[in-house]
Amino acid sequence: MAFATIDKKILQELEKLVGEKNILVRKEDMAAYSHDEFSSEDIAHFPDVVVKPESAEQVSCILKLANEYTLPVTPRGGGTGLCGGCVPVHGGIVLSMERMNKVIEVDAENLMAVTQAGVTLHDFYKAIHACGLFFPPHPGDEGAHIGGVIANNAGGARAVKYGVVRNFVHGLEVVLPDGDIVHLGGKLMKSSTGYSLLHLMVGSEGTLGIITQATISLLPPPAVMYTLVIPFDSLSKAISTVPDILRNKIIPMAVEFLESKTISITEALLHKTWPCHEGEAHLMLILDGSNEDEVMALAEQVQEIAMARGALDVLIASEKSKQQTILDIRSHIYEAMRAYMLEILDITVPRASIADFVNAVHRIEEEYQIWLPTYGHAADGNVHTHIMKAHFEKGEWKENPGWQRKYPQVRKALHDMGKKYSGLVSGEHGVGFVKKEYLDTFLEQKQIALMKEIKKAFDPRSILNPGKIFPS
Numbered sequence: 001m002a003f004a005t006i007d008k009k010i011l012q013e014l015e016k017l018v019g020e021k022n023i024l025v026r027k028e029d030m031a032a033y034s035h036d037e038f039s040s041e042d043i044a045h046f047p048d049v050v051v052k053p054e055s056a057e058q059v060s061c062i063l064k065l066a067n068e069y070t071l072p073v074t075p076r077g078g079g080t081g082l083c084g085g086c087v088p089v090h091g092g093i094v095l096s097m098e099r100m101n102k103v104i105e106v107d108a109e110n111l112m113a114v115t116q117a118g119v120t121l122h123d124f125y126k127a128i129h130a131c132g133l134f135f136p137p138h139p140g141d142e143g144a145h146i147g148g149v150i151a152n153n154a155g156g157a158r159a160v161k162y163g164v165v166r167n168f169v170h171g172l173e174v175v176l177p178d179g180d181i182v183h184l185g186g187k188l189m190k191s192s193t194g195y196s197l198l199h200l201m202v203g204s205e206g207t208l209g210i211i212t213q214a215t216i217s218l219l220p221p222p223a224v225m226y227t228l229v230i231p232f233d234s235l236s237k238a239i240s241t242v243p244d245i246l247r248n249k250i251i252p253m254a255v256e257f258l259e260s261k262t263i264s265i266t267e268a269l270l271h272k273t274w275p276c277h278e279g280e281a282h283l284m285l286i287l288d289g290s291n292e293d294e295v296m297a298l299a300e301q302v303q304e305i306a307m308a309r310g311a312l313d314v315l316i317a318s319e320k321s322k323q324q325t326i327l328d329i330r331s332h333i334y335e336a337m338r339a340y341m342l343e344i345l346d347i348t349v350p351r352a353s354i355a356d357f358v359n360a361v362h363r364i365e366e367e368y369q370i371w372l373p374t375y376g377h378a379a380d381g382n383v384h385t386h387i388m389k390a391h392f393e394k395g396e397w398k399e400n401p402g403w404q405r406k407y408p409q410v411r412k413a414l415h416d417m418g419k420k421y422s423g424l425v426s427g428e429h430g431v432g433f434v435k436k437e438y439l440d441t442f443l444e445q446k447q448i449a450l451m452k453e454i455k456k457a458f459d460p461r462s463i464l465n466p467g468k469i470f471p472s
């Protein structure tokens with residue numbers, strides 16, 4: 001890819017478009033835009049300039065300019081991504097959406113919200129809760145932007161019952177790489193009107209267009225939520241209980257599996273206490289319903305199934321504060337592991353295969369003697385394995401000998417195992433540039449060829465988020 005360099009003249013044009021204070025060019029100012037949440041130093045790439053537009057019209061002018069001069073443009077949301085998606089691997093322009101941060105409307109009659117793409121999840125939840133409404137998807141970091149979670153088709157713990165972000169996106173305003181602005185869908189619950197460009201845009205990781213505004217469907221909030229913590233003496237016992245719960249036609253809002261060791265490391269980080277310390281592994285379930293009796297009846301059914309499957313106990317948290325503590329600990333496992341983590345994987349397998357897949361992960365752990373703490377969304381089949389350069393023993397981190405040599409081998413073995421279990425490389429984090437070498441492993445050549453044709457149709461000069469998704 002031959003891109004032009006950004007010279008003084010281009011900088012002046014950008015400055016004219018968004019104003020001097022909305023452009024960053026000094027290295028120290030751009031450092032925060034050179035990486036995402038994943039492994040900062042290893043994957044950092046500096047842009048030549050960070051540009052912060054405030055409207056779709058400004059985005060359109062920036063893309064017209066970039067298209068004319070063949071400049072790479074990398075859209076950036078909250079920078080919470082875990083696969084280097086917003087990292088400007090070819091330099092050029094980072095288009096930061098942070099100033100497009102207004103929730104435009106919460107339309108209670110249509111149960112829809114219209115929002116700019118740069119609104120954080122935190123602010124979005126706040127705005128819709130104030131109107132007594134509910135947006136179910138909850139990817140773990142509320143600093144993510146609405147545009148970012150749409151561009152990644154994010155999931156999170158609550159996807160079991162309500163689905164992933166895609167299910168809630170009904171309309172998008174998108175600026176295409178040539179600067180044209182298109183409006184896809186709207187406040188519509190249904191559409192059978194030609195190919196769905198809307199759904200093509202969801203999960204396109206900033207490679208087809210810049211999302212500037214979204215129309216998102218909402219639900220009334222569940223009246224009652226209980227969180228259950230269920231300890232088991234082994235991870236495989238814990239996970240293999242999940243299909244039984246589903247077979248009994250109980251669909252929890254969330255079903256997570258966790259290892260005790262990662263829970264205790266996270267407790268120490270947060271100075272918070274998980275409700276129980278028995279066993280090697282735990283399930284964490286969130287059940288919801290319209291009244292206490294309904295949810296308690298579900299909890300009792302789950303208790304019966306779990307005890308029959310060898311659970312050591314079943315703890316039911318109904319108070320909000322206790323539920324929040326449990327959720328906080330679950331949401332911070334990533335952070336507790338991060339300092340000694342080489343990578344977090346996001347392989348997804350059919351949910352009935354999850355126990356076998358996780359057992360296979362542990363066989364790889366044994367074989368290579370490298371710690372692979374594994375947890376994730378048990379009822380979605382979405383497994384997060386951390387590849388660690390150290391393990392935690394007697395309150396101390398100790399380096400895994402030979403991790404430098406073993407890392408690529410373990411990485412390959414885990415992905416090969418995902419393929420063996422009919423999985424995919426990413427269930428929710430996206431491909432970015434960190435996982436693009438595995439696209440070939442998981443998708444047929446014909447599919448990749450079709451995706452490349454789609455990319456070419458949208459972005460013939462390949463200026464938008466180059467170096468992502470496709471193996472070079």
Ligand SMILES: Cc1cc2nc3c(=O)[nH]c(=O)nc-3n(C[C@H](O)[C@H](O)[C@H](O)COP(=O)(O)OP(=O)(O)OC[C@H]3O[C@@H](n4cnc5c(N)ncnc54)[C@H](O)[C@@H]3O)c2cc1C
Pocket residue numbers: 036037074075076077078079080081082084085086097117118138139140141143144145146147148149150151152153154155156157205206207209210211212331334335428429432465
């Ligand atoms: C602690 C932690 C927990 C997490 N838990 C989950 C989880 O449970 N589930 C889950 O799915 N993810 C999770 N994530 C990952 C991350 O939060 C999601 O991938 C999220 O979707 C990223 O959003 P962002 O705004 O930060 O995007 P960024 O990281 O800024 O960018 C991600 C991608 O979106 C593109 N993009 C951003 N904005 C736009 C736009 N307006 N238009 C077009 N493209 C755009 C970027 O170019 C890039 O390709 C977690 C991350 C952390 C740190």
